[in-house]
Amino acid sequence: MKELFILAIVTTFTLVTYYLVEPFAHSHMHKHHESEHFAYKDLPALTKKGDVARGKDLVMGAGACTGCHGIKVAGLSAPMDAVSSAAAYGVNPPDLSNVGVVFDPKFLASVINNPAHALMLEHKYNAKSGKTFPMPQFYGAGGDKSQEVADMVAYLQSIAVPEEKLTPNMAFETACGRCHAIHYEYNLNGKMHPAWTQIGETPKFKHTQDKLAFEMNVANYNDSLIKYLGKLPPDLSMYIRSRGEHFISTFVENPQQYLKGTAMPRVGVTAEAAEKVITHLQDVGDSKRHKRESVGKNVMIYIIIFAIFAILWKKQVWKELH
């Protein structure tokens, strides 16, 4: 009994210390933000039902989206390569193949209508600064503008891969990959995936010249990014461990609430796509998590059996002593 009492005291002091240096201290060090569940409540809802065929005409039309964006699934490559695009616009405009599934439809409509507002970059692009966002606003093609926007969104949704076919790395590439690199290769289900740069996956090179040329392109692209954003966005290889799931998802949802004035735009991903981005970051930075859990269970079973035997041994030995 006395030993249990001592154990209770030791445990209490240990837990109090743990509580104070972990949950208590961290609650005073970092502002906590609740998830908004990717609802984007500040953006107007889509009221019109879009028409895919008309949307296609609008997206492909002269002077419209395809003047800057590629749509690989429709067989259209971008007018310029990534490096030249970044030199011209600051960042390479995204290929539109999968934007319909990665981004929230409300957000897509808002980006078409007023990109700086949707991306929460009005502190940077406003009348006072005299800067305009590289992507022009859509002023309408002559008809009902809100209908036209709904049509374009409908078209983009129609060409995107179905939600269940969107893989974690596709979600990452569309949502984050033009600004953030992941310099860790990763092994997913036994297959190695190459490291990611802002201009795409690092290819395998046969010749040093090709490797150097690729690195030169990445460096040039990143120079444009630095000019555009102020600094090179961080490599995300270990972000799942350095920031954790909650921070990443609430940060992506609304970067301004953590870092007021940051050049990182609101990305506008759907809740499902955000989850896939997180999964991708886990695949890269915490690839052994499943193994950790399964090995952990087995070790716990083993060690509990060991403890039981140790207790029995003690009882047997001490029978002679009391």
Place this chain on the structure above:
Amino acid sequence: MAHFTKATSMHDWLNQRLGVDTLNRVLATEYWIPKNINFLWAMGMILAITFGILLVSGIFLLMYYQPNVNLAFDSVNYTIMQEVGYGWLWRHVHGVAASVVFLIIYIHMFTGIYYGSYKKGREMIWISGMLLFVAFSAEAFSGYMLPWGQMSYWAGMVITNLFSGGSLHADGLVEWIRGDYVPAQAYLNRFFMLHVLLIPVAIMGLIGLHFGALRIPHVNNQDGEEIDFDVESKKYLAGDTKNSKVIRFMNDFLAKDMMVVGIYLVFFFYLVFFHYDFAMDPVNFDPADGLKTPTHIYPEWYFLWSYEILRPFSTNVGLIAFAFAQVIFVMLPFLDRSPNTVPASRRGLFKYWFWAMLIDMIVLTAMGKVPPIEPFGTIGFYAALTFIGLWIALPFITKFEKKV
């Protein structure tokens, strides 16, 4: 030369050459431990086992770690954590053990303080134990540098800066320690050497000294009773094990140790697999960047109390208070003037001193981590003063303690 006969067995062969029977008797079967002990007496064994875990996991990590400022971070977070089979396991075991070992050290220390196990011939046990504490602290700090993350870099910057001695401006000394103006390659290399060679060797030597120091004064017991080990061991050997006040180290004491170790390992591996974040600070998963100071820089939890003795004062006063905190525990056997070697509960004012010290150190630990904003700054300041005050009061309150 000794006379050797033809061996009758492998055991006999070894016994003639190494005296294994004598060794076994002296170190195990007739190494006498008091019977009147509780599970807190197993902390030494837990520490030995945890040190063993650290050593083995460290050897595995050492096979892949690269002490180079450009490669260190990825060699830990990519090569070890993802490429090497079970590398992640060794790293988590090593990181969690490094933190848990300090929890056990503190329990071990406060057990010693509570039961007065540093008195009446046991002074060297206490002093060698405190030297081990210093060596473990240096080991933990140097190891923390190796992943070369943001916290490694900035903690290294802050701690090495302490050696400038405030107004003394011994900047040359700081540069000498770093081998550079800022923590860089020379710095990482020397801390790597300290972590994997010099300090572990010192620790192993000190563990030998610590064990050796136990031999003559013997282990203390729950009531501070002075036991005649000769009489009691004879009683035991004569078969009266139930009435003897002593037990054999092996198997008697060891059986109880292993029971506590078994329960401890359940707790330890639970932390390794399911609750490791407390020991692996997220900030250190950002690579070191000398141009980007983290918002909060704080040491690992086991250094927080002494950090908080440094922090609330002006630079020079803080450094003196900090230096005081580092050495004062070593002086305990000489500051405690009481003739009593009994549990604190039977020692008058010392009883209050003990609990006040324990609670004050927990308060210091908590305040060392939170940002220095009010009311934490004030609480930390008074807790630091209390710490110093308690040590100054110790000789006086113990001098007038009644003999029990």
